[in-house]
Amino acid sequence: MDLFDELLWRGLAYQWTGEDALPARLRDGPITLYCGFDPSAPSLHIGNLVGLTTLRRFQKAGHHPIAVAGGGTGMIGDPSGKSEERNLLSESELAENVASIRAQIARFLDFDAGASLVNNADWLGALGYIEFLRDVGKHFSVNAMLAKESVRARLESRAGISYTEFSYMLMQAYDFVHLHETAGCELQVGGSDQFGNISVGVDLGRRMHGVQLFGLTWPLVTRSDGVKMGKTAEGAVWLDPARTSPYAFYQWFVNVPDADAGPFLRFFTELPREEIEALEADVARAPQKREAQRRLARELTLLVHGEDGLRAAERASAALFGGDLDGLTETELLEIFADVPSKDLPRARLGAITAGEALTEAGLAKSKSEARRLIEGGGASIGNRRIDDAERPVGLGDLASETVAVLRAGKNRFALLRFAR
RNA sequence: GGGAGGAUACCGAAGUGGCCAAACGGGCCUGACUGUAAAUCAGGUGGCUCAGCCUUCAGAGGUUCGAACCCUCUUCCUCCCA
Numbered sequence: 219m220d221l222f223d224e225l226l227w228r229g230l231a232y233q234w235t236g237e238d239a240l241p242a243r244l245r246d247g248p249i250t251l252y253c254g255f256d257p258s259a260p261s262l263h264i265g266n267l268v269g270l271t272t273l274r275r276f277q278k279a280g281h282h283p284i285a286v287a288g289g290g291t292g293m294i295g296d297p298s299g300k301s302e303e304r305n306l307l308s309e310s311e312l313a314e315n316v317a318s319i320r321a322q323i324a325r326f327l328d329f330d331a332g333a334s335l336v337n338n339a340d341w342l343g344a345l346g347y348i349e350f351l352r353d354v355g356k357h358f359s360v361n362a363m364l365a366k367e368s369v370r371a372r373l374e375s376r377a378g379i380s381y382t383e384f385s386y387m388l389m390q391a392y393d394f395v396h397l398h399e400t401a402g403c404e405l406q407v408g409g410s411d412q413f414g415n416i417s418v419g420v421d422l423g424r425r426m427h428g429v430q431l432f433g434l435t436w437p438l439v440t441r442s443d444g445v446k447m448g449k450t451a452e453g454a455v456w457l458d459p460a461r462t463s464p465y466a467f468y469q470w471f472v473n474v475p476d477a478d479a480g481p482f483l484r485f486f487t488e489l490p491r492e493e494i495e496a497l498e499a500d501v502a503r504a505p506q507k508r509e510a511q512r513r514l515a516r517e518l519t520l521l522v523h524g525e526d527g528l529r530a531a532e533r534a535s536a537a538l539f540g541g542d543l544d545g546l547t548e549t550e551l552l553e554i555f556a557d558v559p560s561k562d563l564p565r566a567r568l569g570a571i572t573a574g575e576a577l578t579e580a581g582l583a584k585s586k587s588e589a590r591r592l593i594e595g596g597g598a599s600i601g602n603r604r605i606d607d608a609e610r611p612v613g614l615g616d617l618a619s620e621t622v623a624v625l626r627a628g629k630n631r632f633a634l635l636r637f638a639r
Numbered sequence: 640g641g642g643a644g645g646a647u648a649c650c651g652a653a654g655u656g657g658c659c660a661a662a663c664g665g666g667c668c669u670g671a672c673u674g675u676a677a678a679u680c681a682g683g684u685g686g687c688u689c690a691g692c693c694u695u696c697a698g699a700g701g702u703u704c705g706a707a708c709c710c711u712c713u714u715c716c717u718c719c720c721a
Contacts, residue, residue, distance in 0.1 A: 469675080476676065586689095595669045628670090
């Protein structure tokens with residue numbers, strides 16, 4: 219099975235330009251391709267995973283991936299899928315973000331073996347306006363631009379679209395052509411929402427240089443239960459362990475609905491077809507074991523957080539979901555302390571702090587009222603014991619070990635409180 | 640430029656002087672049932688020193704014993720006329 223067939227099988231080839239010419243070109247020999255990443259936050263998140271793993275697949279198949287941090291386009295703002303004009307970041311903020319994202323991309327791509335990361339601010343920033351209008355803008359028809367879905371949606375909305383965002387697609391198209399000129403890049407990959415922007419780049423390549431460029435998009439990844447991709451009650455699931463612990467990252471994948479486990483294994487992992495099909499059969503036969511979800515979580519946690527991160531995530535998960543919370547030792551609890559949401563409190567508060575306050579301090583409830591409601595609804599416990607009174611103090615008897623109390627909200631939200639001496 | 644109608648909690652949307660911390664729907668949280676599912680049913684969904692109190696109904700003033708609701712000004716939005 220060659221790369222393109224594999225992408226088809228995995229459901230990653232959703233829409234592409236050039237019809238049969240693209241798979242033929244891929245069979246022809248190594249190709250240079252790129253995928254853009256939005257540097258508007260200092261960390262990538264789960265939503266960027268498909269792009270990262272797709273570039274990785276190409277590199278493993280002998281191609282040359284370029285990750286493009288949109289430091290320049292990030293200063294403009296992509297109108298695709300946005301209902302209103304977005305806030306622009308400063309140049310220095312973007313530069314900082316690009317720097318921290320580089321380390322995350324390095325986990326997926328081998329920069330020593332032909333992969334590279336570039337920041338489009340480097341060439342877009344140097345571009346003169348007149349030069350740009352003359353060399354690039356000349357090739358675009360406003361009539362055609364107005365017909366693009368991303369623009370049309372905004373023209374019809376009350377928010378409208380600024381000239382700045384309207385120009386976005388020209389910038390992205392120019393990126394493609396520039397990468398072709400400087401690095402021989404022939405293919406741009408992205409999510410299906412990018413197909414419009416990508417095909418504009420393909421057109422520009424033909425008009426400016428008479429070359430055939432290609433675009434390939436994957437489908438929008440969604441969850442069958444409607445949970446937003448990479449979202450939890452606490453917010454996005456980030457790749458940065460300081461923002462989302464390996465434990466939380468791992469847990470997000472363990473909790474993927476059965477129906478999505480197979481597709482996600484295909485999208486995100488490099489497991490071979492037979493193995494994925496076997497795991498899908500496992501889900502059908504014994505869904506309660508979550509073999510597929512566990513494997514998915516394991517593969518991705520290993521890739522993103524390394525051996526140590528995976529070990530910590532599995533250790534914490536086994537301890538908390540193992541059933542016997544009271545059987546945990548101080549050492550075990552301290553080991554998982556860093557991975558699970560947790561907080562240190564002075565020993566003096568032991569015996570004085572109420573259960574409601576403890577839940578709030580631990581971050582399981584946003585306010586004491588919410589903690590109270592949680593308790594009244596029977597959804598909170600310390601160790602394995604349900605809390606029945608928000609006012610009852612948390613004392614020595616509630617500790618699972620010498621210093622640590624294990625709090626739980628609902629079925630699977632845990633937090634630790636440590637009352638150190 | 641003239642005229643009409645709007646702005647309510649995460650979102651949508653009722654309410655138009657006291658019975659309003661504010662109906663209903665969605666979302667979200669929790670319980671039961673389960674598989675750390677789904678579906679279903681039930682409860683909850685501003686804050687606190689919680690049988691009470693405090694801050695909310697675009698913003699600022701005012702009328703009133705009492706205002707989300709009435710009046711004035713301001714900001715923003717929609718529609719009609721030019």
